Amino acid sequence: MSFSLSEREDTIIALATPQGVGAIAVIRLSGKNAIKITNEVFFGKNLENQASHTIHFGTIRDGEKIIDEVLVSIFKAPKSFTKENVVEISTHGSSYIINQVLKLFVRNGVRLAKPGEFTQRAFLNGQFDLAQAEAVADLIHADSETSHQAALNQMRGGFSSEIQELRNQLIHFTSMIELELDFVEEDVEFASRDDLRALVERILTIVEELILSFDLGNVIKNGVPTVIAGKPNAGKSTLLNALLNEEKAIVSDIAGTTRDFIEDEISIGGVIFRFIDTAGLRETTDTIEAIGVSRTQEKMKTASLILYLFDLSDTDLVEINRDINKLENLGVPFLKVANKTDKAKENISKELKLQHPDTIFISAGKKENLEGLKSRILELVNLDKFRTGNTVVTNIRHYDSLTKTRESLLDVLTGLDNQVTNDFLAMDIRRALHYLGEITGQVTTDDLLANIFSKFCIGK
Structure with missing residues (x-):
């Protein structure tokens, strides 16, 4: 989805609130003639x-016919979201009214907006950079405190300013090295190679920290897939119900009740944690249950965290x-959760504490020590870096x-080690600048923009 120059001059319209009947609906227009046509x-x-x-x-009228009584908000360029003239019309939430208003404006020369077109116009008009534009979509879809905070920080330019500072430092050295190419016969050095090495190493440290932060960022944005596993009747479904505070899973004394997840x-x-209650792990001749056990094993391999319950x-x-040895060989972080403390066999709890002091003891049925379990779960996610205000990468494109x-920066260091000529050094630095510029949109293509903004909702 790309836009021609003529399309960018169009006045566009879309419903900015969700589809369906509600108390009110907001219809948004943007473009040079948005206020004139609305008037x-x-x-x-x-x-x-x-x-x-x-x-x-x-009132909005189609000739003499009144469609609805409305409130019209006007935002004149450049002081609007898109930096164009913007109008927002608040109507009653009837789908009939909404459709009548949209059709009226289309007949008057307004074009229906494409997905993300409002935000794309804001980007193209310099309201914010590409990373900030992507954060708008993340903010809309944020469903937890941490994902909201990460999107808000990115939208307000925290990540962008850090990337821009790295680019500025590299641009300075690139210009000095390329200047040397004009004086190659004079053998003049405008950029100290020691200073360049120190700069590249410093930037590499920051870039690698950002790359490493993506694991946390992915957790913040998409949630933590957490598998609840264990033998049949260990209390997995009871634990899921207790954590959700509702009867989501069927609980029974009959082994093998949960056949799928x-x-x-x-x-x-x-x-956000995505808890997955799985079929009990055991040898079985039941064909359906065996499929469930196999799926459990696959889920465990791809999980970010396993809660392994012992009865x-x-x-x-x-x-x-x-079982603990098998889990350690799996290579996935796991918590040892000893369930049914109220029914424990004599001395087993004491022996388990001695051999595995990190075991968490709960009673899912009586909802005992669930807060302790939650605290241990959070410890494994390790949000300290995020909460201290450090930039966290949440977008796979940025990663x-x-x-x-x-x-590219490692290639620069290799080139310095091998004393390559300035044109090769400059080429590697320009590649690094290119990839950093892709993040903020200083280097972009129509295909890239089309891919990003096509994922937005129509009215944003």
Whole structure:
């Protein structure tokens, strides 16, 4: 989805609030003629004579026919979201009214907006850079405190300013090296190679920290896939129900009740966890249950965290140690959760604490020590870096550009080690600048913009 120069001159319109019946709906227009065209169908004050950032009551009419009583907000360029003239019409939330208003404006020369076109215009008009534009979509879809905070920080330019500072430092050295190419016969050095090495190493340190932050950023943005696993009747479904505070999963004393997996989300400490209740792990001749066990094993391999439940009323230490060894070989972070403390066999809890002091003891059925379990779960996510205000990368596109930047900077260091000529050094630095510029949109293509903004909703 790309826009021609003529399309960028169009006045566009879209419903900015969700589809469906509601108390009100907001219809948004943007473009040079947005206020003028609205004024032609609005009966009230002359909108073209009103100040920016004002709201006006009146009616929208199709000829003599009144479609609705509305409030019209006007924002005059460049003091608007898109830096164009913007109008927002608040109507009643009837789908009939919305459609009548949209059709009226289309007949008057306004074009229906494409997905993300308002935000793309804001980017193209210099309201913010590409990373900030992407953060708008992240902010809309944020469903937890941490994802909201990460998107807000990026939208306000925290990440962009850090990338821009890195580019500025590299640009200075590139210009000095390229200047040397004009004086190659004089053998003049405008850029100290030691200073260049120190700069590249310093930037590499920052870039690598940003790359490493993506694991945390991905957790913040998409949630933590957390598998609840264990033997049949260990209390997995009971734990899921207790964490969700609802009867999501069927609970039964009959082993093998859960044949597939059940999934739901819960926010713990501002982080979304996607808990997955799985089939009990055991050897079985039941074909359907065997499929469930196989799926459980696959889910465990791809999880970010495993809560492995031991039934204290029906498990011995030999079996527990055998399961722990299997989990350690799996290579996925896991918590040892001893369940049914109220029914524990004599001495097993004491022995388990001695051999595995990091075990968490709970009773899912009685909802005992669930807060302690949640605290331990949060410890493994490690949000300290995020909460201290450090920049966290949450976007896979940014992560990809940063890894390519790192490769280019490593090539610069290799070139310095091998004393390559200035033109090769300049080429590697320009590649690093290119990939950093891709993040903020200083280097871009129509295809890239089309891919990014096509994922936005129509009215944004």
